Amino acid sequence: MEDHLISKKDLLELTGISYGQLYRWKRKDLIPEDWFIRKSTFTGQETFFPKDKILERIDKIVNLKDNTSLDDLADLFSPSLTETxxxxxxxxxxxxxxxxxxxxxxxxxxxxxxxxxxxxxxxxxxxxxxxxxxxxxxxxxxxxxxxxxxxxxxxxxxxxxxxxxxxxxxxxxxxxxxxxxxxxxxxxxxxxxxxxxxxxxxxxxxx
Amino acid sequence: MNTQPLGDISISGIASSSGGTFNQVNIDGVGKIRGDVTCRQFQANGTAKVEGNLQADIVRINGMSTIKGAVRADSMQMDGKVTIQGPLTCDSIHFNGDVKIGANCSAEQFQASGTFVIEGMLNAGNIMIHIHGRCRANEIGGEQITVKQIRGNLMNKMMGALFNSHLSAEVIEGDHVTLENTKAQVVRGNQVAIGPDCVIDRVEYKEHLHIHPSAKVNHQLRL
Known part of the structure; x- marks a missing residue:
């Protein structure tokens, strides 16, 4: 199980993004709520993410965000069906x-x-x-x-x-x-x- | 788009109305709305109750209000005592007084002066909190987080001591975190300043940490 999860600290380290960016993307629904897995560790409460999914998602956001607005990105990632x-x-x-x-x-x-x-x-x-x-x-x-x-x-x-x-x-x-x-x-x-x-x-x- | 002009609700005195879509909702006195409301402007002076979700461009509340559902707005100004049982999503939140939110609260701008309880997570780009009493949130996250204890006259100090005035949270995470009179399990950030009267179990920081002599930090770790 541990292999599939990555802690927030390691994630920020690995991808080079900041707390602020991560929280902003969460606010914009670019990262779904159910990916935030909260656990108590000996260093206090930590948040973990499903490793493969979050790395893929952050990679996409980082690559696309310069040319696409965050709201458009949210539509792209949203699992809901658009009326088309x-x-x-x-x-x-x-x-x-x-x-x-x-x-x-x-x-x-x-x-x-x-x-x-x-x-x-x-x-x-x-x-x-x-x-x-x-x-x-x-x-x-x-x-x-x-x-x-x-x-x-x-x-x-x-x-x-x-x-x-x-x-x-x-x-x-x-x-x-x-x-x-x-x-x-x-x-x-x-x-x-x-x-x-x-x-x-x-x-x-x-x- | 909808071409039909939208109606208004205007309550003066004691009345109730059903929900719906409106241009303006004005309540002066005691008003109750039974259901979901969508409107451009929601203004309540006195006691207002919405028994559903509220969606509006501008929300202005003076006095006491209760909203049973979720609130979604562009800008929100609250003065008084407000209870929101669902999640609150708003671009800019500004309040003076006492606010209770039963779920997550997210905003780009969050400016608070007074007391609050947020049962979920407070997630905002820019967070500015002036503590006047007991404030609590489960988790606080954002870019810029500033918490200040209101000092000044004797009255404020007495009230502060009487109500055990402080902010408490389990986790506080941000790029720039400046705290005063805060109790937290973990504070994580790039630049962290732990001000007077803070009690923090663990601080993890990247670039810079400053701890005031009267603050108590059990563990500190540079990442």
Missing amino acids: ALYKKDIIERNIVSEISLKLLTDQIGDWDVLTYERLIAVYVLDQLLLTGEMSLDEGKILLQVLNDHYKKFDGKSCDLLFIRKMGIATFLLISGASEVYLENNAKLVKRLVISSSIEALKTHLS
Whole structure:
């Protein structure tokens, strides 16, 4: 567990940012509240962060902040869905997801012209997983079903997608972000995907 | 944008109203708003109660006010006794008096004179606190943090002794931290000045540390 966390002191040392900057970014919602893990140590209360996530995020903020306002950055990182919809031809033209993924969606929801942002994320996640080669098309259908039915319930909060396979049978779980999961021995966690980073990638793709 | 002109609420005397979206909300006397309010300007003189969230460009409170939900505003000026049960998010907060916030408080400018209790974290770019009594926050963080004890006439001193006037916090972290009459577990910063009557268990600093002779610091560490 200790390997995955970094203390605030070490983080500031490593990245060269100041307390003030860190607090300002937190105020602007660039760093989500649930990344701040407070613990008592022998040197008094300390704050820890999930190491990989925070380093990646700070790297992005530092690189982007000169050209982008902090408010725009907050939109980029926010896991909530913006009210956008995309036309079918735009999605194909801009090559956001592969045609196979689109076809899978059409099979499931019938013919469509406009894709809501919510659906778009579902297809995007599907596409990402298909591209890894770890998921079959049939399993993709289950994934779409899960995302369509349940993703809304997280209501903008960060969540992770778990892809689990046991003896050839696949299943998907959506769990709230950063929680720990333990599986029985026979089951295999094929993939854990942080949905918010997929959304981030999608938003960069769109803008 | 909304093209329809927004209405106002004006209460003089004792009355209550339902929530909604308004241009101006003025309360003189005793007023209650049952629900969430969104408005450009919220002004309360006397006793006001909002039984929901308050969102406004400008909030001006004189007297006693209670807000049950969260407050989001651009600028806030409070004189008197104010209780906010939810989180407070505001660009610039300025108050004289006694303020209680039941959750986190974040602002770019935070100027306080009087007493306060913040159950969560106080996160502001520029924090200026003049202590007149007991002040407490769980955690304080920002760029510039200055805490001053009000001195002066005999009356102030007596009141201070009577109410055991000081600021207490578990953690105080900032780039420039200047404290007086503060009790804290940990203070971390680049440039730290621990002034008179402070009791700090542990100070961690990067560039500069100054400790007043009457302050008590158990451990100090240069990073």
